[in-house]
Amino acid sequence: MEKTFHITTFGCQMNEHDSEIMAGMLLEKGFVPVKERKDAAVAIINTCSVRENADKRFFGTLGQLKRRKMENPDFLVCVCGCMMQQQHVIDTIKAKYPWVDIIFGTHNIHRFPELIDNALSEKKKQTEIWPDGGEIVEGLPSKRLHQSKALVNIMFGCNNFCTYCIVPYTRGRERSRKPQEILSEVRTLVDDGVREIMLLGQNVNSYRGEGGIDFADLLYLLNDVDGLERIRFMTSHPKDLSDRLIQAFVDCEKLCRNIHLPVQSGSTEILKKMNRRYTKEAYLNLVEKLRKAVPSITMSTDIIVGFPGETEEDFSETLDLVRKVRYDSAFTFLYSVRKGTPAEKYEDQIPEAVKHERFNRLVDLVNSISMEKNAKYVGTVQKVLVEGPAKTGSSIFSGRTDGFKLVNFRGNADMVGTMADIRITGSNTFSLEGEVL
Ligand code: 5AD
Numbered sequence: 001m002e003k004t005f006h007i008t009t010f011g012c013q014m015n016e017h018d019s020e021i022m023a024g025m026l027l028e029k030g031f032v033p034v035k036e037r038k039d040a041a042v043a044i045i046n047t048c049s050v051r052e053n054a055d056k057r058f059f060g061t062l063g064q065l066k067r068r069k070m071e072n073p074d075f076l077v078c079v080c081g082c083m084m085q086q087q088h089v090i091d092t093i094k095a096k097y098p099w100v101d102i103i104f105g106t107h108n109i110h111r112f113p114e115l116i117d118n119a120l121s122e123k124k125k126q127t128e129i130w131p132d133g134g135e136i137v138e139g140l141p142s143k144r145l146h147q148s149k150a151l152v153n154i155m156f157g158c159n160n161f162c163t164y165c166i167v168p169y170t171r172g173r174e175r176s177r178k179p180q181e182i183l184s185e186v187r188t189l190v191d192d193g194v195r196e197i198m199l200l201g202q203n204v205n206s207y208r209g210e211g212g213i214d215f216a217d218l219l220y221l222l223n224d225v226d227g228l229e230r231i232r233f234m235t236s237h238p239k240d241l242s243d244r245l246i247q248a249f250v251d252c253e254k255l256c257r258n259i260h261l262p263v264q265s266g267s268t269e270i271l272k273k274m275n276r277r278y279t280k281e282a283y284l285n286l287v288e289k290l291r292k293a294v295p296s297i298t299m300s301t302d303i304i305v306g307f308p309g310e311t312e313e314d315f316s317e318t319l320d321l322v323r324k325v326r327y328d329s330a331f332t333f334l335y336s337v338r339k340g341t342p343a344e345k346y347e348d349q350i351p352e353a354v355k356h357e358r359f360n361r362l363v364d365l366v367n368s369i370s371m372e373k374n375a376k377y378v379g380t381v382q383k384v385l386v387e388g389p390a391k392t393g394s395s396i397f398s399g400r401t402d403g404f405k406l407v408n409f410r411g412n413a414d415m416v417g418t419m420a421d422i423r424i425t426g427s428n429t430f431s432l433e434g435e436v437l
């Protein structure tokens, strides 16, 4: 068979990194990646189940592959990721999409190469789902998307059970990697040209590594890795954000002055129904503490609009919180019912029209603040880690500042992977424009 593959990734950075690992494993088996799915002998779809539209897009994509499979029975269709951890999804695939060859889940991606071998040698479909994550599998290869920055898992799973969220069911309970494993991975990455790492976990603040090492300790350890220049992390749950982590922002010069701190709602009442375990006031206090310790810190958040029972008053609390915090950016989501979560059973679901109307008001507010915040950077000089052309073939390059602002500027291929001084000359809602100094 022709050894080419293509991976389609839905969802969060965790999935993106899983796809990098699958690509790494396939490269080791002599496969080569292709840009377009239509040219691949093996197509992999890594799914997300956090909201309904991701589900829909997955089934749409699967539908598109039917013809290809009919024309070429050797074409291998592989599906994995969060959706596969739900039995009803597996049932639907088996009933309606029989052209899928290999199904596996979030806990056994390391088994993928063997599943391919089995599918080819036995000429038989393979389905292997592990209900829980067992021992963390170390030492898997990874084919990074970027030369100079890398995603690094520090923990897997989530124990929080926010009532709207499917993740605890698809990613299992919290498990932390050993600090030594993380450090040795990061050292290897740095030797391979990585300058920035993004530490990943559903809630990095509850990291507990061997020897009682917590997340703040881990940051101090990583800050001492020679050659590493930037450390970022996501996501942290406000209820677990410790004073020691705030102090780490002050002490660790490599830790970027930026935090993603999902608030979800500004209404204490709704936060309670969401099982978030903090109040609006506690969240605002936390923001104040962070800003006092690290005045230049930039902040982003996630907000859900239209959670069951959300009244106009609750929603105005969210608008009020956004006005108070003034986020650099915010990801806003329409509440989406997820099968098997407690909120699925809540009565008072909000009508779509109301959700959309609130959503639009929130987005307008969030964007106007982002615009004002970005405008303040005009005239400053920012250190930008150059990632690559903004679009393939373009002479406009892009990169991120310490505060995670996206900057576009005229550049060249030699700059990729370097830290460039860029004078900011213009600003938009979602990005800055600049010129190389
Ligand atoms: N509906 C809408 N948004 C959701 N999120 C998680 N579950 C849901 C849901 N059921 C959002 C949260 C989370 C982000 C990754 O996705 O804001 O922080």
Ligand code: SF4
Pocket (backbone or CB within 6 Å): 158, 159, 160, 161, 162, 165, 166, 167, 168, 202, 203, 237
């Ligand atoms: Fe989902 Fe809440 Fe866990 Fe985040 S902390 S993954 S929103 S359950």
